[in-house]
Amino acid sequence: MGYAQLVIGPAGxxxxxxxxxxxxxxxxxxxxxxxxxxxxxxxNFDYPVAMDIRELIxxxxxxxxLGLGPNGGLLYCMEHLEENLDExxxxxxxxxxxxxxxxxxxxxxxxxxxxxxxxxxxVEHLQRKNFNVCAVYLLDSQFITDVTKFISGCMAxxxxxxxxxxxxxxxxxxxxxxxxxxxxxxxxxxxxxTLLAELNQRMGPQFQKLNKALIELVDQYSMxxxxxxxxxxxxxxxxxxxxxxxxxxxxEDADVKIKDFDEDEDEx
Ligand SMILES: Nc1nc2c(ncn2[C@@H]2O[C@H](COP(=O)(O)OP(=O)(O)OP(=O)(O)O)[C@@H](O)[C@H]2O)c(=O)[nH]1
Numbered sequence: 001m002g003y004a005q006l007v008i009g010p011a012g013x014x015x016x017x018x019x020x021x022x023x024x025x026x027x028x029x030x031x032x033x034x035x036x037x038x039x040x041x042x043x044n045f046d047y048p049v050a051m052d053i054r055e056l057i058x059x060x061x062x063x064x065x066l067g068l069g070p071n072g073g074l075l076y077c078m079e080h081l082e083e084n085l086d087e088x089x090x091x092x093x094x095x096x097x098x099x100x101x102x103x104x105x106x107x108x109x110x111x112x113x114x115x116x117x118x119x120x121x122x123v124e125h126l127q128r129k130n131f132n133v134c135a136v137y138l139l140d141s142q143f144i145t146d147v148t149k150f151i152s153g154c155m156a157x158x159x160x161x162x163x164x165x166x167x168x169x170x171x172x173x174x175x176x177x178x179x180x181x182x183x184x185x186x187x188x189x190x191x192x193x194t195l196l197a198e199l200n201q202r203m204g205p206q207f208q209k210l211n212k213a214l215i216e217l218v219d220q221y222s223m224x225x226x227x228x229x230x231x232x233x234x235x236x237x238x239x240x241x242x243x244x245x246x247x248x249x250x251x252e253d254a255d256v257k258i259k260d261f262d263e264d265e266d267e268x
Contacts, residue, residue: 001098001099001130001131001132002096002098002099002100002101002102002126002129002130002131002132003099003100003101003102003131003132003248003250004101004102004103004104004126004131004132004133004134004248005102005103005104005133005134005135005136005244005248006104006106006119006123006133006134006135006136006164006166007019007103007104007105007106007136007138008106008112008113008119008135008136008137008138008160009108009137009138009139009171009173010108010110010139010140010143010156011107011108011109012108012140013108013138013139013140013143013173014138014140014173014174015105015106015108015138016039016042016045016046016105017046017173017231018136018138018171018173018229018231019035019047019103019105020035020045020046020047021231021237022035022103022237022241023035023047023048023103024047025234025237025238025241026241028234029238031101032100032101033101033102033103034050034051034096034100034101034102034103035047035048035049035050035102035103035105036049036050036051036052036102036103036104036105037049037051037052037053037054037105038053038081038104038105038106038107039053039105039106039107039108040053040054040057040058040059040062040073040074040077040078040107041058041059041060041070041074041107042054042105042107050095050096050102051092051095051102053077053081056080056081056084056088057077057080057081058077059073059074059077062076062077071109074107074109075109075111075112075116075118078107078112078116078118078119079118081118081122082118082121082122085121085122085125089122089125090129093129098130101250102131106119110156113135113159113160113163113164114156114159114160114163115163117163119163119164120163120164120165123164123166132248132249132250133166133167133248134166134167134168134169134244134247134248135160135161135164135166135167135168135169136169136171136244137157137160137161137168137169137170137171138171138173138229139153139156139157139170139171139172139173139226140172140173140174141172141173141174141175141177141178141184141228142174142177142178144172144184144187145183146198146202147195147198147199147202148199148202148203150187150190150195151195151199151214151215151218154218155214157170158217158218158221161221167247167248168247169227169240169243169244169247170225170226170227171226171227171228171229171240172184172187172188172226172227172228172229173229175228175229175230175236176230176231176232184228187226188225188226188227188228189225190218190225192215192216192218192219195215195218196211196212196215199211199214199215227239227240227243
């Protein structure tokens with residue numbers, strides 16, 4: 001059984017920085033993780049790249065050879081990846097051991113986790129290869145300065161959740177930039193009635209039914225709550241990691257083995 005995080009979220013939400021900080025944290029705690037670059041446009045990395053989509057295809061080449069723009073080029077690259085899952089990905093995965101933990105740093109194009117099935121197929125391929133996968137959705141804390149932005153962030157996350165059908169952890173990134181914690185507290189564990197009242201205040205009366213439906217939707221998917229991440233604090237990174245580990249049942253075998261061992265000792 002392998003373990004994997006699929007790190008997604010809008011462009012600039014902090015995915016690569018998160019991957020790099022996670023890598024450093026794991027090095028400090030003597031835990032092995034491997035970071036995989038799935039962004040064909042990425043150029044610089046602050047982490048050792050264990051597997052790199054650019055060895056299969058790069059955005060620059062596609063734009064030059066096919067005359068595509070950055071977005072069309074990126075989708076072309078991702079579809080090329082999808083066509084090469086059996087060959088390229090399988091071959092790359094052979095470099096890893098059974099219990100390895102991979103973290104996939106994905107591109108930020110929103111269509112990849114809203115309606116284009118590439119990532120969904122990618123995930124299903126990993127699952128067939130016996131990986132437990134968790135989606136880690138990053139949202140920039142600077143983005144949720146009011147209720148309307150919060151709801152739009154939730155909707156984007158929800159669309160990824162529904163499309164990928166994976167255990168899902170939402171992270172509010174760049175918490176070091178939040179000067180007044182009070183401003184975002186309401187959004188970490190949102191109270192539906194408070195959100196609805198705020199939303200109704202912000203929008204015209206003709207939207208009240210829609211607002212109610214939106215808040216009910218957010219409430220029903222109670223997973224649309226966010227874990228704050230402050231990369232300056234090791235404890236914050238550790239907390240986020242433990243939430244994700246629980247989702248993919250990482251470490252459960254180890255616990256069982258230790259427990260079995262203790263029980264064996266007691267019997268002796
Ligand atoms: N202050 C602060 N800045 C951050 C943090 N995380 C990321 N940034 C900055 O935000 C910008 C975008 O970060 P990236 O990690 O490149 O974001 P990304 O989601 O990988 O971006 P794309 O690859 O374009 O999708 C960079 O300038 C980072 O330095 C954080 O926790 N705190």
